Amino acid sequence: MSSEMLKLFFDSFLETLLMVGLSGLIGALLGIPLGVTLNVTDAHGILPHPMFNRVLGLLVNAVRSTPFIILLVAVIPFTRLITGTSIGTAAAIVPLTIAAAPFVARLVESALREVDSGLIEAAQAMGATDAQIIRKVLLPEAFPGIVAGLTITLVSLVGFSAMAGAVGGGGLGDLGIRYGYQRFLPDVMAAVVLILIVFVQLVQSLGDRLVHRVSHRGQAAKPTP
C-alpha cells in the first residue's frame, strides 16, 4: 500500500474518531440531563409531571425514529447556523449529536429506572432534596448502566458516522465508499471494514471493563432480590 493511501487511512480514522468522539461527548452532555428529566418526570418518578413527560418522550421518539440519512439532510439549515457550513467533518458532528442525544437519553432513562425505588424512599426519609436524590443516589447507582449505555451509543455513532460521507464528513466509512466501492478497490473496502471491526471491538471491551470497574453489585448488573 502506498504511503499516500496510508495517510488517507490515517486521516479518515482521525475524522471518524473526531466525529464519534465529539458527537458522543456533546450527545452525552445533552442526553444525560434529558434522560434524567424523562426519568424524574415519569408518573412514578420523584417529580411526576405526566403531561410534560409525554411531550418530551414524543419528541425524543420522533428524532430516534427518523432514519439518520434523512436527519442528516433535514438539519442542514441548523447545521449551517451552528458551524457556518453544511459540509465537512465539523458539519457532520451536528446531526450526529442530534441523533446521539435522544439515544443517550433513552438509555440513561432505562438505566435510572433500574435503580431500586427503595433507595429513593430511603433518601427521602433522610430528608434529601430532589436535587440531592438525583445527584447522590440516582446517578451514582445508575452509573454502571449509564456507562454501558454510552458504550452502545459510541458503537452506534461509528455506524452513523459512515453515512456522514453524504455531507462530505469524511471518515472511514466515506473512504470505503469512495475508494472501495466507487473506484472498485476491494482491498481498501476490506481494510476499512477490518479497522472498523477492531475499533468497535475496542470501544466495546473498554466500555465493558469500565462498567465492571464501577459496578459493586457483583457479576450481575441486576440487584439481587
Place this chain on the structure above:
Amino acid sequence: MITLKNVSKAFYSASASAVHAVRDVSLSVKQGEIFGVIGRSGAGKSTLIRLINLLTTPDAGEVIVDGRDLTRLDAPQLRAARREIGMIFQHFNLMSSRTVFDNVALPLELIGRPRDEIRAELDKLLALVGLTAEAGRYPQQLSGGQKQRVGIARALASQPKVLLSDEATSALDPETTRSILELLQRINQELGLTIVLITHQMQVVKQICDRVAVMDAGRIVESGDVLSVFRAPQSEVTRTLIGDVISLELPESVRQRVRRRIEDRNGNGHPDHLLHLLFIGDDVDRPLLSEAVKRFGIDFNILHGQIDEVQGQGFASLTLLANGSREALDGALTLLREHNVTVEEINHVL
C-alpha cells in the same frame, strides 16, 4: 412522641377499585418506648409506618411527631423534620455504589457536614453496630444481618429521636433476627430512642415491644401492652398471630380423641373439660395443680404445654383435660383464678 389522629389513606388505580390501606387510625406512641404494629400482609401496616414520616401523605387526619403536625409543614420544614426520624427497611435499601462507611455517611453529607466531622461521628456509629472492620466494604459483600446493621447505623447518623422499622427482620434468618432485635433494644435503652416497628412476626413483638397495636384491613383492631394482649387477646386476628409463637391448636388426632372423651362421660358420669391455662411472670409460686387435685379430687390429663418469654417475663401455656364433678371443677377453677392463672374453658373450640 408520636400521635396519629384519625388518619386515613386510600390508593386509587385505574384498573381496580380504591384500596383503603389505612382507615381512621388513631394511636399514640410514648417517648422512649418500643411500639409494635403487627398484622398480616395487606393489613396496611407498611402504609401506616410511611404516614409517620409522610413518605405517604394522608388523605385525612393529623400526624404529630415531637409536638409538630407534619401534615402542616412545607417542603423544607418536612425535610428537616424527617432528619429527626430515622428509618430502616426490610430490604435494607443500601446504595450498592457506596461502601459501608459512605452509606452511613450519606445523611450527614446531605446536610453538608465536613468530612472530618463525619469521620469522627461514624467511628462511634460503626462501633455501636459492630461494623468497624467492614467500613471499607461494599454492601454486596455483606450478609443480610450486616446489611441491616449498616441500615441501622445510617438511620442513626442524623441523631434522630424516632426510629421507624419497616419489617426490618423479615428478610433475615431467626438467629440474625434475634441479634438485630437485641441491637434495636440496646439502642432504645442506651440512646433513649423511640422505636416504632411494623412486623408480621409475633416473635418480634414478643421479644422487644413494650406495646403493640394489631392491624387488620386498615384498622387497628386492638392495642395495649404486650403482656395484656398476650394474656387476653380480644380479636380473632390477634389470637391467630399469637398462635404463631404460642401454639393453642391441638393436632387433629388429639382433637378427635378429646372430642370423644368430652362427649362420652368416660365411665364415671362426668364429662371431661378442656381447659387452657396461662401462667404469667412470677405470679404463680405454688404447685396449684396438685393442690387442686388434692382438695377437689379432680383429675388432670395434660395435652400440651409450652413455656416462653414475653417482655422478659415467663409466659407458660398449658392445655389439659379435667375430669370431676361440676362443683369440684368450679372449686378448682376458682382456686387457680385466685392465684392469677388465666383459665379458659375451651370445649367449644373443638
